[in-house]
Amino acid sequence: xxxxxxxVIILVLIGFILVYNYVxxxxxxxxxxxxxxxxxxxKRRDLIPNLVECVKSYMIYEKxxxxxxxxxxxxxxxxxxxxxxxxxxxxxxxxxxxLKLRFENYPDLKASKNFLQLQAxxxxxxESIAAARRFYNQAVTEYNxxxxxxxxxxxxxxxxxxxxxxxxxxxxxxxxxxLSELLR
Amino acid sequence: MNQEELNKIERKRRTIYSVFQTVNIAIGIxxxxxxxxxxxxxxxxxxxxxxxxxFITILLMMILNFISQYLKNxxxxxxxxxxxxxxxxxxxxxxxxxxxxxxxxxxxxxxxPRPDDFVSNSLTKGEISGFPYKASNITLWEExxxxxxxxxxxxxxxxxxxxxxxxxxxxxxxxxxxxxSKKAGAEYVINKIVTIVIxxxxxxxFSSILxxxxxxxxxxxxxxFFIFFIIVILIGVVYFLxxxxxxxxxAKLESSKFNxxxxxxxxxxxxxxxxxxxxxxxxxxxxxxxxxxxxLSIIGNKIFFAFPQKISIQYDKPIQELIEDAKETVEEEIExxxxxxxxxxxxxxxxxxxx
Numbered sequence: 345x346x347x348x349x350x351x352v353i354i355l356v357l358i359g360f361i362l363v364y365n366y367v368x369x370x371x372x373x374x375x376x377x378x379x380x381x382x383x384x385x386x387k388r389r390d391l392i393p394n395l396v397e398c399v400k401s402y403m404i405y406e407k408x409x410x411x412x413x414x415x416x417x418x419x420x421x422x423x424x425x426x427x428x429x430x431x432x433x434x435x436x437x438x439x440x441x442x443l444k445l446r447f448e449n450y451p452d453l454k455a456s457k458n459f460l461q462l463q464a465x466x467x468x469x470x471e472s473i474a475a476a477r478r479f480y481n482q483a484v485t486e487y488n489x490x491x492x493x494x495x496x497x498x499x500x501x502x503x504x505x506x507x508x509x510x511x512x513x514x515x516x517x518x519x520x521x522x523l524s525e526l527l528r
Numbered sequence: 529m530n531q532e533e534l535n536k537i538e539r540k541r542r543t544i545y546s547v548f549q550t551v552n553i554a555i556g557i558x559x560x561x562x563x564x565x566x567x568x569x570x571x572x573x574x575x576x577x578x579x580x581x582x583f584i585t586i587l588l589m590m591i592l593n594f595i596s597q598y599l600k601n602x603x604x605x606x607x608x609x610x611x612x613x614x615x616x617x618x619x620x621x622x623x624x625x626x627x628x629x630x631x632x633x634x635x636x637x638x639x640x641p642r643p644d645d646f647v648s649n650s651l652t653k654g655e656i657s658g659f660p661y662k663a664s665n666i667t668l669w670e671e672x673x674x675x676x677x678x679x680x681x682x683x684x685x686x687x688x689x690x691x692x693x694x695x696x697x698x699x700x701x702x703x704x705x706x707x708x709s710k711k712a713g714a715e716y717v718i719n720k721i722v723t724i725v726i727x728x729x730x731x732x733x734f735s736s737i738l739x740x741x742x743x744x745x746x747x748x749x750x751x752x753f754f755i756f757f758i759i760v761i762l763i764g765v766v767y768f769l770x771x772x773x774x775x776x777x778x779a780k781l782e783s784s785k786f787n788x789x790x791x792x793x794x795x796x797x798x799x800x801x802x803x804x805x806x807x808x809x810x811x812x813x814x815x816x817x818x819x820x821x822x823x824l825s826i827i828g829n830k831i832f833f834a835f836p837q838k839i840s841i842q843y844d845k846p847i848q849e850l851i852e853d854a855k856e857t858v859e860e861e862i863e864x865x866x867x868x869x870x871x872x873x874x875x876x877x878x879x880x881x882x883x
Contacts, residue, residue, distance in 0.1 A: 380798050475801035482782060 359495075367499045370487045374508060377480035381511075384473040385420075385433050391469060392417045392436075395462055399443075402453040406446055413439045440466075481510045537606055538847050544599050545843040551596045558589050604841050611839065611850045612650045612665070615858040621654030628664035629693055637832035638706050638776075639823045640689050643668035656696060656862060657869045663694040665837070691836040694865060700872075702826050703796040704776060705803060707812070709821040710791050783809050789816050803872065811871045815864050822864065831869070835861050 396410050403410065413436060420432040453459055488507050491500035562585040609625045616623045628648025635642060651664040668688040675681045711719045776793040779800055786809045794800040803826065816822070823834040838857050839850065 377797070384798070471802055472798060476798045478782065478801045479797045482780060486780070 360499075363495055364499050367490060367496050367503070367505070370483075370490045371503075371505060373483045374480070374487045377476065377483040380476040381473065381480055384469060384476045388436070388466070388469045388473065389417050389420055391462065391466055395466065398456070398459050398462055399447075399450075399453060402450045402456075402459075403446065406443065409439060409443055409446075413443070477511045484508045484510050534610065534847065537603070537610060540603055541607065541843055541847060544603055548596060548599050548843055551592050551599070555589055555592045555596070558585050558592070561585055562589075600843075603843070607841050607847060607850065608649070608665075610847055611841070611854045612858070614851050615855040616650075616652040616654075621652045624651045625649055627651035629662065629666060629695065633695060634666055634668075634693055636827065636830070637693065637695070637825050637834065638704065638827060639693075639708065639825050639832060639834050640668055641670075643688055644671040645669040645685065650692075656694075657866050659696050659698055659869060661694055661696040661865075663692055666691065666693050689834065689836070691834060692861065694833040694835075694861070696831045696833070696865065696869065698829050698831060698869075701829050702803060703799045704794065704825070704827045705800050706776065706793040706823075706825040707804075708791045708823045709816060710789060781809060782806075783813070785813055789813055808868075808871050811867060815867065819860055819864055824868070831872075833861070833865055833868075835864075 392413060396414055400407070400410055416432055416436050416439065420429055420436065423429040423432060447453060447463075490496045491505050491507065562582050565582055565585070613623050613625065626649065628651050630648075631643075631646045634640060634646070634648070646666070646668055648664045648666045651662065653660070653662045655661065667690045669685045670688050671683050671685050673681050674684055775795055777795075777797070779792045779794045779797060780787050781792065781801070781804060783806070790812065792800070792804070819835075820838075821836055823832075825832045839853050841850070845853075
């Protein structure tokens with residue numbers, strides 16, 4: 345009889361370990377995905393000084409916009425609050441979007457090889473940001489599903505895990521920018 | 529190969545097919561004879577006949593079956609050579625029946641497990657959408673040792689993969705992405721049901737053996753050892769079943785349809801999503817619906833495609849028909865590859881040009 349009880353306890357213990365590890369892996373996946381977004385956003389912030397340096401001599405009338413993006417970048421670098429940094433990054437995205445729309449007004453700029461290279465790099469980074477966001481949203485969806493399912497919800501409650509929000513794409517980024525049209 | 533040689537092989541095919549049919553009919557007659565003999569003996573014990581008859585019948589069936597297998601393989605190589613050459617020559621590619629992809633090249637795709645035996649032939653080299661490629665027919669086997677009740681062991685072979693693999697070289701350099709077709713639709717549901725039923729049966733058998741063992745004093749003395757041993761085996765089985773490649777993680781994407789059709793593994797989740805955009809996923813789903821199962825992997829600067837064989841060399845079809853089937857299949861495969869490469873290239877160019 346003791347043997348059967350022992351066996352049941354071992355099986356319950358193994359089950360608990362498997363469920364616990366699964367919940368933790370989903371939680372860590374979300375953190376990993378958030379880390380991926382932050383890494384790509386950092387790459388974008390690092391491009392901004394080069395971009396501003398490249399365009400400022402051409403885009404004389406956009407001085408205010410360029411100064412704003414530089415100051416936002418510095419603010420993002422200094423900020424320790426993740427939510428605040430996210431807000432700042434969204435503002436940077438908005439300004440970059442407006443800046444891209446105005447590139448069209450400067451044909452000399454569009455002819456610059458340096459600028460074209462920078463733009464290609466910037467686009468590549470923005471595609472990486474979009475991909476990282478997709479990864480994050482997928483990770484969060486799986487995590488939210490897990491913490492609301494039996495038996496994972498018991499472990500989740502024990503660890504104090506809460507639902508997370510998926511990343512919502514800002515309105516400006518939902519519009520597909522056709523840069524070939526803009527650069528014509 | 530000219531028309532005269534083609535006609536010569538076609539005549540040989542027809543002869544072998546007639547002999548093959550005759551042999552099969554003979555096997556059928558012998559089988560029915562042996563069956564009737566057994567029935568008559570069961571129903572009428574007075575039925576008198578020699579008991580050597582069923583043994584002679586079985587021996588004859590074995591000999592005829594051996595002849596049938598020999599005939600199958602006799603012309604297979606010659607026909608196989610004939611069937612694929614025109615399909616690739618039409619596309620101005622190099623074709624060499626005797627050569628094929630090496631095992632290392634096939635293994636570098638990470639699409640197939642290492643086999644016990646490997647054959648490749650019909651090597652072709654050319655360009656698809658401006659990218660150099662090479663391809664060949666490949667067949668991979670695994671061997672199993674089986675021991676019968678008398679303790680005699682014999683080796684049986686089963687096919688892991690029989691089809692064609694294409695390797696395309698690109699200017700891109702990507703971290704590993706492996707995309708394998710899953711069974712979908714009704715096939716998927718049936719597969720799931722069968723897996724669940726097998727799992728329940730295995731679990732039931734295992735549990736009853738375990739519980740029965742625990743009531744045996746011999747096992748109970750060393751119960752903790754046996755339980756530990758069983759747990760280790762279980763962990764090993766689970767690890768083996770999942771069998772993820774080292775350095776690769778499973779990935780699920782936003783499209784439930786895509787996840788239903790394909791199983792994806794990757795070394796970099798962000799890189800994966802840069803490559804598998806919604807456009808590319810849509811393309812892969814459509815292609816899967818049109819041409820059926822295929823697997824693809826992107827490792828470094830190479831893209832690997834594996835298409836299961838759709839043409840089997842049977843003697844009941846004229847060779848010209850087989851040639852037409854092969855042309856159609858090869859055309860379908862190359863169009864699929866072109867379609868996928870162009871989608872990926874467009875995405876890459878779009879990123880680079882900022883379009």
